[in-house]
Amino acid sequence: MGKITISTLDRMKTAGEKFVCITAYDATFARLVNEAGAETILVGDSLGMVLQGHDSTIPVTVEDMAYHTACVARAGGDALVIADLPFMSYDRPETAMDSATALMQAGAQMVKMEGGVWLSDTISALVERGIPVCAHLGLTPQSVNAFGGFKVQGRTPKEAKSILADAVEIQDAGAALLVLECVPAPLAADISSKLDIPVIGIGAGAGTDAQVLVLHDLLGLSPRVPRFVRNFMAETGSVQDALAAFVAAVKAGDFPAGAHTYD
Numbered sequence: 001m002g003k004i005t006i007s008t009l010d011r012m013k014t015a016g017e018k019f020v021c022i023t024a025y026d027a028t029f030a031r032l033v034n035e036a037g038a039e040t041i042l043v044g045d046s047l048g049m050v051l052q053g054h055d056s057t058i059p060v061t062v063e064d065m066a067y068h069t070a071c072v073a074r075a076g077g078d079a080l081v082i083a084d085l086p087f088m089s090y091d092r093p094e095t096a097m098d099s100a101t102a103l104m105q106a107g108a109q110m111v112k113m114e115g116g117v118w119l120s121d122t123i124s125a126l127v128e129r130g131i132p133v134c135a136h137l138g139l140t141p142q143s144v145n146a147f148g149g150f151k152v153q154g155r156t157p158k159e160a161k162s163i164l165a166d167a168v169e170i171q172d173a174g175a176a177l178l179v180l181e182c183v184p185a186p187l188a189a190d191i192s193s194k195l196d197i198p199v200i201g202i203g204a205g206a207g208t209d210a211q212v213l214v215l216h217d218l219l220g221l222s223p224r225v226p227r228f229v230r231n232f233m234a235e236t237g238s239v240q241d242a243l244a245a246f247v248a249a250v251k252a253g254d255f256p257a258g259a260h261t262y263d
């Protein structure tokens, strides 16, 4: 397929072809994720939990993200590299500009940030200056303290309406991708069908345009996992085969199944 760009992902959405995102934080796993055929790699701030041992993503810094983004970028490969802007590194457009610059200079091709309407000006400012943006709605882990835990979002009609309004707003502001985390499957399918930009789901059912999982979760290395995770290592036996099985399952529409989905 060659180097994956935003246009590739847009074309895949239009054609109804699912694409895959897997997190990676270093060069070796980034190479394996590329070899498995995932279209996108997310250098997630989940590294705060799976690499650094914190119980949330809040302690992660821009310096941490830049270091791991550079490690992933050195692997090369065709996958589009998305890097998370960590907690409070994009609270204002000016701060976001500095933080996003650091990640793009480290090798990211897109930055991801958690939030909706309040991010419109920030998204427009970054996009106008040539920095592609992926937004993240639903269960946004940097807001775990405001949510009172890692809880499914969008279950009431009011919450669902607000997530949909946020999604439309961030698309209008210029976001190129949206991650939807831990929302009921019907809401995620509705948002995916209403937006022109591709939607990547995690714990959001099978109706999104793409799926993402945290590397350590799909490899069965995490001590506790939410119900939306499937252990692909248990079914295969090697890291390479587990990654390939995840990619194949998403593309075939076999993952996520009902057991991995919230209603």
Ligand code: KIV
Pocket (backbone or CB within 6 Å): 023, 042, 043, 044, 045, 046, 047, 084, 179, 181, 202, 212, 214
């Ligand atoms: O940080 C991360 O890995 C993420 C995914 C869970 C989407 O944001």
